[in-house]
Amino acid sequence: MVDAxxxxxxxxxxxxxxxxxxxxxxxxxxxxxxxxxxDRLLSLACGAPSVGLSQPWRFVTVDEPGxxxxxxxxxTDCNRAALAVYAGERAxxxxxxKLAGLGEAPLQFAAFAERDTAxxxxxxxxxxxxxxxxxxxxxxxxxxxxxxADGLGLGWVSILDPARVVDILDxxxxxxxxxxxxxxxxxxxxxxxxLERADWERRRPAADFILRR
Amino acid sequence: MVDAxxxxxxxxxxxxxxxxxxxxxxxxxxxxxxxxxxDRLLSLACGAPSVGLSQPWRFVTVDEPGxxxxxxxxxTDCNRAALAVYAGERAxxxxxxKLAGLGEAPLQFAAFAERDTAxxxxxxxxxxxxxxxxxxxxxxxxxxxxxxADGLGLGWVSILDPARVVDILDxxxxxxxxxxxxxxxxxxxxxxxxLERADWERRRPAADFILRR
Numbered sequence: 001m002v003d004a005x006x007x008x009x010x011x012x013x014x015x016x017x018x019x020x021x022x023x024x025x026x027x028x029x030x031x032x033x034x035x036x037x038x039d040r041l042l043s044l045a046c047g048a049p050s051v052g053l054s055q056p057w058r059f060v061t062v063d064e065p066g067x068x069x070x071x072x073x074x075x076t077d078c079n080r081a082a083l084a085v086y087a088g089e090r091a092x093x094x095x096x097x098k099l100a101g102l103g104e105a106p107l108q109f110a111a112f113a114e115r116d117t118a119x120x121x122x123x124x125x126x127x128x129x130x131x132x133x134x135x136x137x138x139x140x141x142x143x144x145x146x147x148x149a150d151g152l153g154l155g156w157v158s159i160l161d162p163a164r165v166v167d168i169l170d171x172x173x174x175x176x177x178x179x180x181x182x183x184x185x186x187x188x189x190x191x192x193x194x195l196e197r198a199d200w201e202r203r204r205p206a207a208d209f210i211l212r213r
Numbered sequence: 214m215v216d217a218x219x220x221x222x223x224x225x226x227x228x229x230x231x232x233x234x235x236x237x238x239x240x241x242x243x244x245x246x247x248x249x250x251x252d253r254l255l256s257l258a259c260g261a262p263s264v265g266l267s268q269p270w271r272f273v274t275v276d277e278p279g280x281x282x283x284x285x286x287x288x289t290d291c292n293r294a295a296l297a298v299y300a301g302e303r304a305x306x307x308x309x310x311k312l313a314g315l316g317e318a319p320l321q322f323a324a325f326a327e328r329d330t331a332x333x334x335x336x337x338x339x340x341x342x343x344x345x346x347x348x349x350x351x352x353x354x355x356x357x358x359x360x361x362a363d364g365l366g367l368g369w370v371s372i373l374d375p376a377r378v379v380d381i382l383d384x385x386x387x388x389x390x391x392x393x394x395x396x397x398x399x400x401x402x403x404x405x406x407x408l409e410r411a412d413w414e415r416r417r418p419a420a421d422f423i424l425r426r
Contacts, residue, residue: 004402
C-alpha cells in the first residue's frame with residue numbers, strides 16, 4: 001500500500017494547461033514517433049474507468065498501407081457526401097476545412113466497443129447498454145491527454161461509415177465502431193480550436209449548458 | 214499569443230498517478246464541498262473536445278431534495294431489477310455491492326447530450342450522430358480528472374432508466390441521458406477498483422484488447 005498522492009496547485013494549474021492545449025489535430029508533421037509510443041499510450045488507456053469493470057474497449061492499430069488507403073478513400077467518400085448537405089457560403093467554407101490527417105499521421109488506430117463482453121458480468125449495463133461505448137470514450141480521452149503531455153496530437157475522425165470500417169479492418173461484426181484516430185506531432189499548437197479559427201463555429205460559455213434543478 | 218507549454222517528465226508522472234488514483238467512488242463523506250466547486254468543474258468540462266465544436270453537453274445540477282429522492286428511488290427499483298438477472302453466488306455477491314452514493318454525496322448532477330443542436334452545423338455527425346454522446350463523455354471525463362486533482366471523487370450511476378430521469382429532472386425530451394453523477398470527498402482512496410476489491414471482476418492487461426492490422 002502506498003499513500004494516495006496529494007495533487008498541489010501547481011499540478012492543477014498544469015492540468016488546466018493540458019486541457020486548454022489539447023486540440024483535435026488534423027495537421028501533422030510526418031516525423032516518426034518514438035518506437036513503443038502507441039503501445040504505451042494504449043496501455044494507459046486500458047486503465048480508464050469502465051462500466052462494471054468490463055473494459056469493453058477494443059483497439060486496432062493500423063499499419064498496413066492497403067488498409068490505411070482504404071480508410072482514406074472511405075473518408076473521402078463520406079466527406080464528399082457530407083459536403084453535399086451544405087449550401088452557399090456554408091458549403092464553400094466546409095470545402096476549405098481540413099478534417100483529417102489520414103495522409104500524414106505516422107500512427108493510426110481505431111477504437112471499438114464490445115457491448116456483449118462477458119467481462120464485468122453485465123453490471124451497470126442493463127438499463128444503459130450504451131455505457132460500454134461511453135467507457136471506450138473515457139479510454140480514448142485518457143490516451144488523448146497523455147499524448148498531449150508527450151507533445152503529441154490526436155485527431156478523431158468520425159466522418160466514416162462505421163460498417164465499412166468494420167469490413168476494412170476485418171474485426172468482429174459485434175464490435176461497435178467508436179472512432180478512427182490519427183496520432184503524431186502537430187504542425188502547430190493553439191488553445192483555440194481549428195474550427196473556431198476557421199470561423200466555422202465558436203465556443204459558448206459554460207453557463208449556456210447548465211440547468212439548475 | 215502565449216507559447217505552448219512544455220510538459221515535463223515530472224508532470225507526466227503525476228498525470229499517470231492521477232489516472233491510477235481516479236476511481237469510480239460510491240462511498241462518500243458527507244462533508245460539504247467548497248462553494249463554487251461544481252460550477253468551476255463544469256466550466257472545465259465545457260472546454261472538452263466536441264464533434265464539430267458542437268458542445269452538445271447539457272448539465273443539470275440537482276439540489277432539490279424531492280428530485281434527489283426520486284432519483285434514489287429510481288436507482289433502487291432499477292438495481293432490484295438488475296439483481297434479479299443474477300443467480301446463485303453471483304446474485305449473492307451483487308446484493309452486497311454498494312453501487313451508488315446517492316444518499317451521501319453532497320453534490321449531484323446529470324449529463325445529457327443534445328444530438329440535434331444547431332451548434333457545429335452538423336459537422337462530423339452525419340455518419341455518426343452518436344459522436345454527440347461521445348463528446349459529452351469527454352466532458353465528463355475532464356471533470357472527473359479535475360475533481361480527483363482536487364481530492365474529490367466522482368461516481369457514475371448508470372443503473373437508471375433514462376426516460377424516467379428525463380421526467381424526474383424535467384428536461385427536454387430530445388436530450389439523451391448520459392449519466393447521473395455523485396461528487397464529494399471519498400471515504401477512502403485506492404488504485405484498485407472497488408469491484409476488483411469485492412471480487413466481482415478483475416482488470417485484464419492491455420494486450421488483451423489490442424489487434425494489429
